[in-house]
Amino acid sequence: MSDKLWIFDTTLRDGEQVPGCQLNTREKIIVAKALEDLGVDIIEAGFPISSPGDFNSVVEISKAVTNPIICALSRAVEKDIEVAAESLKYAKKGRIHTGIGVSPYHIQYKLRSTPDEIIRRGVAAVKFARRFVGDVEFYAEDAGRAEPDFLAKIIEEVIKAGATVVNIPDTTGYCLPEQYGGYISLLKNRVPNIDQAIIATHCHNDLGMATANTIAGVQQGARQVEVTINGIGERAGNTSMEEVVMAIKCHKSIPVDISIDTPKIYGTSRLVSKLMNMPVQPNKAIVGRNAFAHSSGIHQDGVLKHRENYEIIDPKDVGVAESTIVLTARSGRAALKHHLDALGVELEGDALREVYEEFLLLADKKRDIGRKDLMGLVGKFVTDSSFIELEKVSYSSNGTVSADVTLKVGEETHSAHAEGNGPVDAVLKAIEKSVEPQVDLEEFLIQAITHGSDDVAKVHMKVIKNDKPYFGFASNSDIVLASAQAFVDALNKIPVKEYATV
Numbered sequence: 331m332s333d334k335l336w337i338f339d340t341t342l343r344d345g346e347q348v349p350g351c352q353l354n355t356r357e358k359i360i361v362a363k364a365l366e367d368l369g370v371d372i373i374e375a376g377f378p379i380s381s382p383g384d385f386n387s388v389v390e391i392s393k394a395v396t397n398p399i400i401c402a403l404s405r406a407v408e409k410d411i412e413v414a415a416e417s418l419k420y421a422k423k424g425r426i427h428t429g430i431g432v433s434p435y436h437i438q439y440k441l442r443s444t445p446d447e448i449i450r451r452g453v454a455a456v457k458f459a460r461r462f463v464g465d466v467e468f469y470a471e472d473a474g475r476a477e478p479d480f481l482a483k484i485i486e487e488v489i490k491a492g493a494t495v496v497n498i499p500d501t502t503g504y505c506l507p508e509q510y511g512g513y514i515s516l517l518k519n520r521v522p523n524i525d526q527a528i529i530a531t532h533c534h535n536d537l538g539m540a541t542a543n544t545i546a547g548v549q550q551g552a553r554q555v556e557v558t559i560n561g562i563g564e565r566a567g568n569t570s571m572e573e574v575v576m577a578i579k580c581h582k583s584i585p586v587d588i589s590i591d592t593p594k595i596y597g598t599s600r601l602v603s604k605l606m607n608m609p610v611q612p613n614k615a616i617v618g619r620n621a622f623a624h625s626s627g628i629h630q631d632g633v634l635k636h637r638e639n640y641e642i643i644d645p646k647d648v649g650v651a652e653s654t655i656v657l658t659a660r661s662g663r664a665a666l667k668h669h670l671d672a673l674g675v676e677l678e679g680d681a682l683r684e685v686y687e688e689f690l691l692l693a694d695k696k697r698d699i700g701r702k703d704l705m706g707l708v709g710k711f712v713t714d715s716s717f718i719e720l721e722k723v724s725y726s727s728n729g730t731v732s733a734d735v736t737l738k739v740g741e742e743t744h745s746a747h748a749e750g751n752g753p754v755d756a757v758l759k760a761i762e763k764s765v766e767p768q769v770d771l772e773e774f775l776i777q778a779i780t781h782g783s784d785d786v787a788k789v790h791m792k793v794i795k796n797d798k799p800y801f802g803f804a805s806n807s808d809i810v811l812a813s814a815q816a817f818v819d820a821l822n823k824i825p826v827k828e829y830a831t832v
């Protein structure tokens with residue numbers, strides 16, 4: 331029989347420590363509800379002593395969320411623990427998370443203390459927290475660099491004092507998987523009362539080892555994993571929830587059950603990325619834009635024949651509609667044919683070979699091959715009456731912001747006027763008014779390339795049509811124009827056959 335693996339999410343505490351990621355209470359409640367919906371077991375909602383805002387967030391999350399345990403962080407300091415307990419008064423199930431540094435660095439240089447005194451303070455903190463709640467987690471900060479004998483001793487003592495969960499953080503992301511797993515097996519084998527508490531992993535990603543270390547910990551007997559959505563967190567981040575969950579789902583040999591509703595992973599990732607203003611790197615495992623995108627011919631042919639040739643996860647299992655086949659100069663005929671079929675152009679044999687040769691010449695010069703390029707290549711076989719070209723864009727701000735756009739769709743000219751919250755909003759609305767298909771704008775990123783006031787803005791956009799993502803890119807020194815061009819670029823990638831279905 332498998333054990334339960336408790337999923338402890340610290341996006342709203344450790345994740346929120348990242349500069350620029352701070353959320354207000356309303357936004358934290360949105361994330362907490364999404365985490366509840368995703369199926370997490372414990373939400374670390376904040377560090378209540380740190381500010382009135384964080385205290386209030388823990389109070390409001392406790393009211394808003396029903397199923398998960400709500401956890402509040404504190405130092406091994408009585409006042410911190412009292413405030414944490416106060417913040418949890420509305421929690422249906424509340425947990426206080428208290429602890430202290432245990433590595434020689436932390437004991438000597440941070441806390442200016444001695445090992446014996448650290449054990450005394452840790453034990454006192456756990457006993458004090460138990461006066462308020464029955465569920466007390468102890469963290470042994472910087473356990474990843476602790477003396478093993480000292481770690482085993484303090485863990486034994488805090489369990490005696492009433493800790494229900496013992497958290498073994500690799501706070502500085504120092505460990506290799508074998509070392510981190512070694513700490514967990516040491517505790518399992520050496521601490522006589524270890525079966526009275528759950529061992530938790532809490533890994534940081536300074537060497538890119540957070541997921542590997544967490545999995546090593548679970549393999550050695552840890553039964554709680556502390557993770558964040560998209561792996562956000564201090565410095566290089568925390569362990570990413572989606573990576574751990576999917577690694578365990580992919581490897582049935584790890585004998586644990588997880589409560590996460592995996593098709594909700596992608597939506598939760600986007601929500602956190604958007605609210606925290608923290609873009610997800612394109613090659614991020616599981617949730618990155620390219621996690622299910624195939625761009626070289628041999629892979630594309632393999633995926634088109636049988637998805638599992640090059641995918642270990644079905645994208646639908648994590649909430650991504652489908653894999654994408656991206657046309658590049660490394661693509662082969664299978665990929666080209668796949669795209670032409672989607673445009674309604676069915677070519678075989680010599681015709682396909684002829685178009686493929688021309689496609690290669692073009693793809694060697696151009697990074698991103700879009701619908702206009704493809705229709706140009708197959709022009710003698712078919713005409714495209716739906717390609718969109720941006721002819722004119724103007725906007726003004728006179729109390730209300732409005733925009734006028736002129737577009738050419740196939741041979742026809744369309745003009746539209748719209749108002750918006752700002753110039754980009756107005757221009758995109760005007761474009762949407764005059765074209766099919768209507769789409770949902772899911773992601774919109776503007777990046778400065780050189781960082782001067784004469785900078786060129788690079789815009790990346792993701793739109794959704796019929797649950798499928800389409801990406802648009804553009805760069806221009808005019809941010810509004812770059813946004814309009816990226817939007818049109820994305821629209822032009824939507825196959826005509828998708829227009830009819832809304």
Ligand SMILES: CC(=O)SCCNC(=O)CCNC(=O)[C@H](O)C(C)(C)COP(=O)(O)OP(=O)(O)OC[C@H]1O[C@@H](n2cnc3c(N)ncnc32)[C@H](O)[C@@H]1OP(=O)(O)O
Nearest residue numbers: 347377379380381404405406407429430431440441471501
């Ligand atoms: C590994 C982690 O992620 S730990 C969590 C990190 N998150 C945060 O720090 C965010 C919230 N922190 C805060 O708001 C503030 O730092 C507070 C309210 C906790 C403390 O503020 P201040 O009282 O001004 O202290 P300051 O931040 O300057 O220094 C931290 C103090 O806590 C002590 N301390 C650090 N960790 C612990 C601990 N686990 N238990 C007891 N004391 C601790 C330090 O030794 C230092 O004490 P000192 O001033 O006597 O040397």
Ligand SMILES: CC(C)C(=O)C(=O)O
Nearest residue numbers: 344469471472499501
């Ligand atoms: C407070 C503890 C759990 C922590 O975040 C760490 O040690 O990384």
Ligand SMILES: [Mg+2]
Nearest residue numbers: 344499501532
């Ligand atoms: Mg941490």
